[in-house]
Each structure stands twice: as C-alpha cells, then as structure tokens.
Amino acid sequence: MQLHNFNSGPSILPQEVLEKAAAAIHNFNNTGLSILEIGHRTSHFVEVVKEAQTIVKRLMDIGDDYEVLFLQGGATMQFMQVPMNLLDENGLAAICDNGVWGNKAVKEASLFGPVKVVSDTADKKHTYINKALDIPSNATYLHITTNNTVEGTQWHSYPQTSALLVGDMSSDIFCRPTNFKAFDLMYAGAQKNMGAAGVTMVVVKKEILGKTNRKIPAILDYRKHIEAGSLLNTPPVFSIYVSLLTLRWIEAQGGLAAMEKLNLAKSNLLYNTIDSLSAFHCPIAKEDRSIMNAVFFLTDASKEEAFLALCKTEGMIGVKGYRTVGGIRVSMYNALPYSSVEAFCNLMKSFAEKI
C-alpha cells in the first residue's frame, strides 16, 4: 500500500535525502567509514557544517552579521536559552502566546526576567493570529511562534517592533521566501522542514549578544558556540548531515520560491476541499491559516472516529489532531508531495459522499 506521511514532526523527508543518509551510514564521502564513526573535527565533517551554514545564509539572504549554529535540545531548549542569553531583571520579554508552544516560551522566559504576554488568543481557542500587539516601548525582545503546529495558524507577515524580534520557526522554516532579516534571532528544530530530529538551528545576530550580566554556562552561551564554529563539543553529527542533505535538496528544487509554489498548491487544494465539503469545517481564520499544518474537524464529531479509521486503512499517516485540540491535523511540510494531498482530498470527498 502507498503510504502518505502527514506526521507533524518528526515528519516526511525527501526520498533522495533518505537514500543519501543511508548510503553515508555505509560509507561517508568515500572515507571508507560510516558517518556515525567519523571524528567531528575531521575536515570532512567541518566541511559539512560550513556548507550547511552557507546554504542557510543563502536561503535566508542574510549577511555575516548573522551566525548559523547547529545545537541540540529543540525549541524547548531555546525557550530557556533565548532569555538566558538576552533577558535579565532590567529587561522585558514581550511574548505572543498563540498556542501550546508560545505558552511554553512564556513559562520558561519568566525564570530569567520580566515577561509580558502581548497576545493571548486563548479567547478563541487560538484559531487566529492577533496582529494588534501592544508591545511596551522598553521591551528587550518580542518573541513570536511563526507557525503554530498544534493550532494550525501562521504569521503571514511579521509584526513591526523596535524591540529585537525573535522567531520560533520550528514548523515553517524554509517553507517560502520571507523577510528573515526582520529577525534578530531565529530558531528551528530540524525535524519538520530541514531534516531529522536531534538538531536545532539557531541563527543569531552577533551584536545582540553579551548585553546581560548573567554568567551563562558554556553549553548555553551562543557566543561560545559562535567562537567554536558551532563545534563547541561533540555535535549531533548525523542529524547535521541530514540537515545538509535536506538544505541541498531545497536548493536543487529551486529554493524557497519553489517550496512556496508547492506548499501553496498543496494547502490551497486542501483548504478548498475542506471549505467545499459540508462534512468538514476549519475554524481557523482564513487569513491566518497555516500552509504547513491544517487543523480541521468533522462537522458531525461523532463521525471522526470512522474517518480516522478510514485514513488508517488507506495509508494516511499522522492525521489525528493534537490531543488537546482533537479533530484532524494534516501536516504538509516541504517534502510532502502534492499527490499525497490529492489522495487525502479524494478520501475526504469519498467519505463525505457516503455519510
């Protein structure tokens, strides 16, 4: 049976990336050694890191005022590492709480200094993005989650602020060309649009660091990682290599413009199908709908179980909504082919006809 992988992350990767990753486990770069057995300070691996950094800068169209780091711990680590590096008692973190992940960012930041929640969309179950933010003039930084994986919303243009702008881009990094330069610090767990689990990309402007008096442990100090060329200690070698393969794949497909074209085609098809069928409904404000994660429901909730069972028998993987939200969630990351969304939409139509 043909499988269609709509997992929310870790998620589908390009077939080509999987093949090259598996080949490197047997023999990496003709070294005769596995990628799992090489030293991280060998020239072979240092080149992997450098090439990945170069591609990231090219895709983001950013200059040498930014540094690209490949760290560990995911967004959950960044929720505390960002304030540990940027915030102290004299500062103020302005944070948008637009769902599960933004909420965690609020909780962790509050351990390091004052926090103001400048947007809380819980009033409408996080089904929209509040763009009218009241950001205090003394805010050190504004933190946004550019795409809310769980709730299915996405910022389609970024808020203006005189504060530093920090973006958790874990679930929509490189989904389209965008103004990355609007941000002073961006981070993303790789396991959605740029590789496998186990590595977290941080892109940061050097000039914003070192402004607090806090003593920061080496492993959590962005400056230490920058000084060490992202090789402060043993990095997650294989995960970084899979990210490089994925970054190369993005460029080979035509870069971010090609990703956007594909992602719009997929998400338009899916949202149009949902809106056209009375059996389904999507509560997310149309202008804020995510092109990565579509969250929607059966109009008759009692039919949800039957629909999910049908999805399972038809090889549609990972379409059950997040446990606190329920319903259906279809994740359409870069590597998901258009044909998978077509197949899913056909299944929705055929299900809708029968009920």
Place this chain on the structure above:
Amino acid sequence: MQLHNFNSGPSILPQEVLEKAAAAIHNFNNTGLSILEIGHRTSHFVEVVKEAQTIVKRLMDIGDDYEVLFLQGGATMQFMQVPMNLLDENGLAAICDNGVWGNKAVKEASLFGPVKVVSDTADKKHTYINKALDIPSNATYLHITTNNTVEGTQWHSYPQTSALLVGDMSSDIFCRPTNFKAFDLMYAGAQKNMGAAGVTMVVVKKEILGKTNRKIPAILDYRKHIEAGSLLNTPPVFSIYVSLLTLRWIEAQGGLAAMEKLNLAKSNLLYNTIDSLSAFHCPIAKEDRSIMNAVFFLTDASKEEAFLALCKTEGMIGVKGYRTVGGIRVSMYNALPYSSVEAFCNLMKSFAEKI
C-alpha cells in the same frame, strides 16, 4: 585497504549496528516509513526507548530506584545540568580535576554553588589517578570522570564517600562489569561505547532530586524528563535507536563480562607491546592505565611525525594524540576488534625495528 578505526569519539561501531541502522532509514520495523520520519510518540518509538532503558538497567544491575534518560548536549551539558539540579549555595560540590573534562566540570559547577577541587593531577600532567581524596564531610556530591579520554587514565575502583557519587562515564560506560550501584548519578555521551553522537544517557536515583530551591527550566530538570518517560520533547530519535542497537549488540556478545574480556585482551596486548619496545613509552602509572584510551609517546619525539605518517598509509585512523597532550592515542572502545590492535602492534614493532 583495510581500515582500523581508533577514533576517540565519535568512534567505531559494530558492523551489525551500522547495517541495521541503515536498514531502518529505509524501513523501520516494517512500518514502511523511515526511522527518520516516524513520530516520537508512536508505539514503535516508545518501545525503542523502553527497551533501551530496560537493557541499561539489566547491564548495570540496578533497580527501579534509578531512572534512565536519553537526553541531549553531551557531557558538556551535564557539567552544568548536574549542579543545576543538585547544588545550591548551601551545598558543596567536590570534584576531581584529573584532566580536560574534569576541569570543565569544575568550571561549570562553580556557576551554581561552592566547589572544592579534591584532586588535581596537573602536577604530573594528569598521568595518574589521585585516589587519596580529602572530601569535606559536608560535600553534597563527589564528581569523578571515570575514564579520562584525553589523558589515558581510568578509575579501576571507585572512591568511597558519604556524599552522593556522580560519574561522567562518557568514555568507559559498559566497558566491563562494575559497581554501578556505587553511583547516584551517571552520565555518558553515547558516541563512544553505546552508539552515535547526538544522545546522552543519564541514569539517576530519583530520591536525590528536588533538594534545591532553584527554579529549573523544564528541559534541564531531570524530574520533568522522568515524569515524561524520557519523552519530554522531541528526542534525538535516530541516535536513541542506534543506542538501542548497540545495547542489544553488547548483550548478544555476552554482556559486560564479554566486553571486559575483549577490552582486557586488546589493552594488555597494546600496553605490553609499548612497554616491550624502547622506541615507545607510556608515562601513565601502570595501575591507572585506561583500557579504553592508551596515551603514549615516541621515545625520540622527532620520529613521531614519521610514525603518524606510516599509520596513515596503513589505514590506522585517529591515532594522533589530543592537541594539548601530543603523542599517540589509541582508543579501543567495545566495538574495536582485537585484530585492529594486533595490526597496530605489528606496525609499531616493524617501525621500531627500522629506526
């Protein structure tokens, strides 16, 4: 050419582990999906974590008073995470500084509370283990590096203390049966004896946690990871799977007794060869020599370059000493076959005859 991989870490893995890891990238557990594409909360992956935890407990012969976690960030993260969880201003960390890694543990711990260095072997360039420790009676914990990867020394029996005992076992975990129960907290980066880079095992007694008043960020709080069954956030899925494969391999070989037999055979052969050849010398105190990493020198230092060049042409990988130590370092982790040490010893003999 046959390669012999003496890398200090990331290092050689069993061929069987590499083959199974590559196969899982194509199709994991007959799911039709890659291990890189599966959700970390699927039953398939939850079983991976549970089986790995079970094998670790079996190999260590420890009970349910211990928890086994698979985290990220390596020993460098543990250098700060251990004191963040165990130490505060009312406590005292007693730490053995027997080399590069112990020294880093001292620096990071001092950010969280009082530290006393109870052993500093710099007087003899860290060529021995000081076993006569003066541990203050009010020490919260004693931290030792059970094997000094860079310097080539190893604790062959553990110090007695009324304080909690913490062990950085990154470079000798599971090299032999030992009294793991002597420890209250043990950690190890996987990339030497138990898998690939990208995952760090922490084994901790639950009862020692929660004794400080510090507010700990979620990702750094062992208790949060325990509550979440080591799945607090997206874990390094592939690296954990490679650790499971390696743990299974250790058991299939006959467990820690078999590892010890192999490791003693390899290290005895190598040290005996060094000691028998006047062209080489090992400055490490005999009783403290590591069975994982042998550090030694050419008696005539001017011959070192020629020897390293010969090693290179003969496929002996990773034998150059650490940059601050120099000389030769041969790492003989569990997966290194006896035949590789034989080949290396033959090369030493043939080199010694010609000079």
